[in-house]
Amino acid sequence: MTQRITPELRQWIVEQAQAGCAAESVLQSMKTAGWDEDVAIDAMETSLRGHLDGLAVAQGQPPTVSAVPEPDMADSPLYIDVGDRKVAVVSAMAKPRVVVFSGLLSDEECDALIDAARPRMSRSLTVATKTGGEEVHADRTSEGMFFQRGENDLVSRIEARIAKLVNWPVQNGEGVQVLHYAPGAEYKPHYDYFDPNEPGTPSIIKRGGQRVGTVVMYLNDPIKGGGTTFPDVHLQVAPRRGNAVFFSYERADPSTRTLHGGAPVIEGEKWIATKWLREGEFV
Template structure:
């Protein structure tokens, strides 16, 4: 189904059910910009998960659509996600606009790694909570990426939707991003939207970095989660969603990113099939990820990995 048709049908579906449509307004901003209300919802997936509480959600911007959830993660969940990643970090890559391949670039100087979907009970609980908040199915999401920014490290303004056709083949464009802050940052490290229509109305003092003053900015606070949409509701790219991570001036920054596509991002394979499920697999394998991150790359007894071909683990 065409991406525009899918999203249009989704909006029409919500309009048929006033209670559900109202919830979508409150929680994720599909249809409007009203203040969040509602009861706390306890999710059953992930016993260690914090309850989903829509009253903690605040709309930050309508152009682009951006929302902050205060206390989305508990301190224990933040620390757990960091511990899963800290010994497996590699230099972050970016997607080449023409080929779609992952390349190194000075526009992104952090380090990071990908978890595996539902890697453990905590990860599964976080993924379920993201799906409940965004009203987008878990299967549409990529694996969570953990990122670490040290002093001076940054990610210059960029779009999360794709310019190349290669990355659009599996799951289509990224429609939404959930950025979870796993640590406090003493100074700097803000997420900035240079094109936001709210940039000139946001008050800023000396506690904001110079980078943050170039747009609408969000300070990284441990446990908070930022949701923003890269596409309009008709599935066309939203240029106002341009965003970046300001340089860390004091301290360090840990974050976790969940990119969500307009279609399913999962492609189940049989053990006999020798394929890569991500265009970045050859680059990751060359960087040593088959050994450093085997659960995601190679797989486990319960599930095949995403880069079995590049890791040369396929059966003959």
């Protein structure tokens, strides 16, 4: 039977730490009570990390910082060599780290992704951090589907290209998600990281840790609307076919200023492919 890490358990772990109990004794108490050792260790790590992050925020300090993907921008390059092509750098912002690329995908690759995804589309879901599952949410009105990582030659080629572009292992990426936005469809501003204070987050991050970066690839040109917006920094990226926007977030906190959304499509339709990058290997 699967053992569920409840909010009550996490609170108990925090209380033991506050009382000065050694980690070894807390772990032993959980094992004696019937908890699987791996589950107990995971519960302790995520509970205490979330507690420390909460204290830091309360004291005006940012929570835990993670290593993040990062394109090689040291010499302000016009192009980045990703092995099978050179991808043009259109613009870059340091805080938050946002880089817009041109020509990440060819027209043929854009069409092939749309054609492969179209028969598998369904109403897009969002991650339910309260439960660790997925749910329909009114803020997201697109249709979507996921390719498995390395599902076919096209997906593998794009994943390898992204890995080289942002210097992050292929295995640390979730599967490519293709999304379709009809006229009026949108995705209201949100964060891509998983809220560490939500009860479902520990089960979500067991598959590869936190999300630390996002690549949004544009597969067609909407006639009007559909840009990717970053409200905190007053930035909007136009959804031009073959281009992409990359952004990273070193901590699961609004201080990263990575609030972003998909503006409503006013005329035409929008197709995008999204690649989320995790701290560790995504399984």
